[in-house]
Amino acid sequence: MNRRRLLQSSFGAVASLMAGGALAQAGRGTHPLTAAWEVWKAAYLEPDGRVVDRLQQGASHSESQGYGLLLAATVGDEAAFDSINAWTMSNLRMRPDHLFAWRWLPDSATNVPDRNNASDGDLFYAWGLIRGAVTLQRPELIDRATDIATDLAAACIQPHPDGSGRLVFTPAAGGFQRDEGLIVNPSYMMPLAMREVAASTGVSAFARCADDSVRIITDLAQGGLVPDWIELRPGGAVPAEGMSNENGYEAMRVPLFLVWSGQQQHLAVRRQSAAYADADTARGATPTVLDRGTGVVLETSSDPGYSALAGLSLCVTSTRAGALMPRFSTRQPYYPATLHLMTLLAQFEAVSRCVPI
Amino acid sequence: MIRRWLPPLLVGAVVMSPVARAQETADEPVIDLSPLLGLEGVQPTDEAEDPAAPADEIDAVLPDYSRRAPGDAAADAAAGEEPDAAEAPEPEPQVLFPAVANGGFGIQRMSGEHARMELRVIVPPGADVEALTVSYRNSINVLTAESQITAILNGVEIGSWAPNAFAGFETVSLPTDELRSGSNELILLGDHRHRIFCGPDATFEVWTEVDTAGTGVTLDLGQLSAQSQSLADTLLAQLSSGGGVPLVAAGTPDPALVAELRRRIGGLMPGLLPDLPVESAYTPAGETPSLARVAIVPDTEGPPVEVRRTPEGGLVLVVEEGAEPSALDTFLPLPEARTGPTLVDPGQPASLDDLGSGAIEMRERYERVDVDFRLPRDWLLMSSQKAQIDLTYGYAADLPEGSLLLVKVNDTTVRLLPLFGQGGEVLPTLPIGFPARLLSPGMNRLSFEAVVPGDPPDLPCPPVDGPILAISGDSSLSVPPSPRMRRIDMGPTLYELGSGTIEAVPGVAENSRAAAVDARLATLATPYRLDADAGDGPAPSLVIADLTRLDDVPLGAVGLDRMRLETALGVARPDLEEDIAEGSTVWSLSRLSDAARTLWQRIAGIARPGDPPLDRWLSDRQGTALLVMPRPDVPEELVLILGQRADPATVAAAVEKGRTDPDGPGGQAALLNADGTWETWQPAGVAPVLEEPLTIRNARIVAGNYASWSPFIYVALLTVLVSISVLLGLIFVVRTRESRNR
Known part of the structure; x- marks a missing residue:
């Protein structure tokens, strides 16, 4: 099978994969999240296509560009899609492979001081291209997604140090290797994105990696809440030295991505939901950092995006309909706002029962 | 390396x-x-x-x-x-639970020297009130030094202040000691003095406005419980804030469920038509989070209806799509039927006490009191019968010359009484006769309007203790009985509408005007208590359409020309206007034909009184909506057609008001003008219908009604009868002469 035929068949495959969600919606007309997207776009997307995280020195990241591209593709905003794509290609495409430098700093002498990548940014970017290929009727985007997926798999999929043969999605092309194991960020493992990328590009390692990621997160959840970072060693997982072992701003995405991927009853989701339910915090304050072992709340935030995350987790693990998710708002920083939008999208695509109330 | x-x-x-x-x-x-x-x-x-x-x-x-x-x-x-x-939990956010004004929500005005406003202040069960506040502003004409606003809570005066909010709304804090859980009655008395003038005009120029959205009790949001009463109270507070109560759903909810929810929530504020829009669950947050909302969610095995706290701290009624209406009863019981204006029994005097107004006291230099009542739908007197008001009244001593009391029936003045010269005592009962034909079947209005000039008019009014005019509650209205007769009149159907169905024409767009009016009017489905004379036939129904959906409503029997209708409802027709303009400059056969037609129509108009055909009637009118009874033989079916400039809220409010307004829609069609008033079209040639046997006893009145309806036909009929009589007489005379001659 030549490359073009492979791409065409992949395009059809991913279209059918996504038929129950965003694509079907896009085909019917306005996506229900269009209004929220427009608000998000006005707050965080520059006209030139740069997604700005003002809290982090106004930086842009391959992650935020990937999130933006995915959201634009999902709601069918071709202009935003193209601008994000153009800016990213011009400013983060600094490597000889098809991956992106992970960060762009506006006020730095060198805008891209580091050419390492961030694997979740690349993964979401490829996923965004694939969605855009379908929603915007531009199959040629699959070519670029395939290039990224191929290089991403080569650089960031490693065998598990325990010799089980499982595949590990490492957080970057470099810097994850330790003497005794691999550093991973469980929230970079997005099974649904991996599966759709695999189905669309033919890079089958991502399909395996998706399944193995779910298993690795299951193992981690056996010991409590999923940590922000962990080191996988032949003998098991240990806290990554010098990195957060708490269930914090990174790991809060794990239940979101699992729910989005159809893993609503995953142990990690249930543990996170139970921790939210047990947290005795004031109304309007959502736990954002919890002790991994005890579930003690270490930090809270009033940003509604975090509340939406908690609301979705609590709903999917209950039998009730309706999730206590706040209305989308940009009266919060980029990160919780983006998680907020993605939480709504995950609910819309994966758990219709948990409609925001 | x-x-x-x-x-x-x-x-x-x-x-x-x-x-x-x-x-x-x-x-x-x-x-x-x-x-x-x-x-x-x-x-x-x-x-x-x-x-x-x-x-x-x-x-x-x-x-x-x-x-x-x-x-x-x-x-x-x-x-x-x-x-x-x-x-270290953060304190719960405090919110204002807005008070509910009897007249509506938003900014409410009380005007006059002795103004009064009644509000309901609701304290949810178990809530500790932090503050009770009133947000108000005054007209610049109010003389602060001699004016005062007094607050009376549950019958106890809790505070007063000199009104001086001239630049904008200001907030006054009041003591909360007299507040109790549940509904509290807060009465504001505005004792206004004009800075310069005294007299009827000055009465209108002194006022205080209260913003219900800024008036009420402040409490911790966390004190709201998920009890049914708390939900009703919170919904009411949300409505009073003017923000409406959103019905949140992920997709397109079942219209029947939406209508049911609107009917029940609207029943919390009968007649005020609150905004209850269907919103996407994914709509971004607004400026102010709602205190209460309704969410429609997919079915589960859980409870079909429950109350939960929103992430913002308010309450949300969560309703599953498949919930039976009865499942709502605990949280949103079906609204009770409203009591409409009193139905007067013709032939029996009805006192003001009977009519619900009781004794009337007037304290303003200009004041009008309306007493609405109803007559049976089959009551009809069109000739010279007399009705009578027996008025027992008195007025203050030393009122200036020129003081007047106007007694009006359906806005026609039937007596003008001086209010000077005999003040300080109750006057003997005064019989005031008036033509019964001023009354109509259905809604009627008796009005008392007092006008007292300033003395002198260019100085502030002196303080007046007590009323200027008092009318006894024993004063009565006597309406003569009539045979059971009817004309075409959509009024009764409109009055009974709440017991039937109100819906937009099928297929109408969700964001159309028709859908928006439907959403508003669904809340007026709180019916009026029906009378014994209500029909036993099918329940009344109202279909709402806009100009894009005219093909889906049955208008053929009315004889409406689509182009005329569109023009009357705001669609510009330059081509038509040009044609007319061009035609007017050419003297042609068609113009002669038009002139002949006009002449014939005038002659026919004498014979058949009433309005010209609806097309022609509409041709020189412009409105925003048309209410039609397409088939006179099916009076329970009404159609509301919305024009291009129709504002849904205004149209809905006009329809609701028209249900009990003597000037509301009547006849077979009624056009809503841009100023919110209705013009009624009464078709020519449709005679009143007698609904009882013609007897010697009722023959005179029946004949009088027909004679009044069409004198020409009546005279012609009489002429024919006389001619036949004469002919018969002649035949008799001729024949008897012939036999005598033999």
């Missing part, structure tokens, strides 16, 4: 980088990133000579982010320690 270039690069990145320096010198979010090396296939940017160096030989730091927002109090306090955020 790697170890040779790695240290300088790390130093360069971490120390020399302006970003890194900023991170070290300021307490800003830290992004700890050192350059990473050894990437397979990556070209080095600086001194890196071997970018493909194995990662495991590099002591590198992975991309990392600081996600925590500075300024997050709980987070800041917790940073670096092991605190439990739950130990």
